Amino acid sequence: MLDKTNVKTLDKVVVRFSGDSGDGMQLAGNIFTNVSAGLGNKVSTFPDYPAEVRAPQGSLSGVSGFQVSVGVDVHTPGDLCDVLIAMNPAALKQNIRFLKPGGVVIVDIDSFKEADLKKALFETLDPFKELDIKAQVVEVPVTSMTKAALADSGLDNKSILKCRNIFALGFVCWLFDRPLEGALRMLKGKFAKKPAIFEANAKVIEAGYNYGNNIHATVSTYRIETEEAVPGVYTDINGNTATAWGFIAASEKSGRPLFLGSYPITPATDILQELAKRKDLGVKAVQMEDEIAGVCSAIGASFAGHLAVTSTSGPGLALKSEGIG
Incomplete structure (x- = not known):
């Protein structure tokens, strides 16, 4: 449905994944990075770990992030991001300052209940107005869609919730017109000894991608310029x-x-x-x-x-x- 949305073609795009320290933002960010590199983009990343001992879930001090700049002529992870993925209110509150004016915020709206907002010390029930967000906010029911996709998987609720990051990754891959083949290869490698977990994540990433195709949202999508691939040995280095x-x-x-x-x-x-x-x-x-x-x-x-x-x-x-x- 890219022809029905506002398509921005940019030399480079900065994406920031953020969520609770157990939400798998590092994994989602790493997979998106490697998929982009495989398509001919230059990449630079910045993992952002909380400095504290594991903080209470949903609290401001427990937010973990992963920022990546992809495109041509990339030398740094970037100061501000074009797209912010926030898996809960605390992640939104801690990271909204890094979003460029007119950017895109993707939130798991299922995690924005009153109790979640209180954990993140919001004073009202409208976090977007309270933070005075001047951006395109895309409310995605990540948690409920993940549960729906894995309803027949046989996994317990805790294992299902651990796949939320991969649903968000699938949506982001749609947003940037990234094919899923590379992401699926990485997931298969990571969960080679856990075939049931791989199958669950494969189903979820496709669900996230298809959700993006079907929502008809007035959200900007991005096409990123690539450089011509030169044969040689490439190294993924942190x-x-x-x-x-x-x-x-x-x-x-x-x-x-x-x-x-x-x-x-x-x-x-x-x-x-x-x-x-x-x-x-x-x-x-x-x-x-x-x-x-x-x-x-x-x-x-x-x-x-x-x-x-x-x-x-x-x-x-x-x-x-x-x-x-």
Whole structure:
């Protein structure tokens, strides 16, 4: 039904997936990213994890997000998004400031009941008016449509609700004219040992895509310019892996052996895990007993002539502050 909607052709588009920390926004964002890359788009992503210990469901402090910029000449994830997907009121409230004027907001309207609004500290029952949203709001019954699609699946209610993110992903794939084949391949790979879960997600993503085809909404859809695919080997790399490789390159160029002393903490743990694999390149990666030991071991290694590194995020930096000082 793209001919019945307002089609915008852009060089690049920024999409922000947001929801509760258990809503699977990272998975939906990663799949959309990889599907777009497979179509010839350049991509840049920014996963946005809550810094707190798992917050109460539906609360403002528990919102998780994933932003991706896709198109041509893409170098950053972008500051503001063209499309915001909000799976609950807290996600809408925390992320509406990142939406461009005239953009599109897609909400799971089933999650905007009075109790949900109270959890997100809304003062009225009209969150869109309260936030003074100047955008196209698309109210999609994600939860109820997901339940309907999986009514005969044999899955329990908790498992069915875990598929809501994939319904939203299907709708977004329709919005950007992305074919589902690539997404289905990724889902099949992820749930290779859980065929029932794959079948459920495959049914749900198609339901989301078909819902977009059938709603006849006056919502802008997007066609994104692509670059001609050049034969070669392509790598999907995240920031932590790139950081680890950068340390190794700096070690090689400086002629000093690389030492990492660190303590696991999401999302910085990936740096420790990546460097632990690189003994063949002379990397010494040591998991210490706490954050203070991590920074102190790095200081000691630097005195011994190493290119010494420690890694952390959020509250871990506060724990390292004495050693850093």
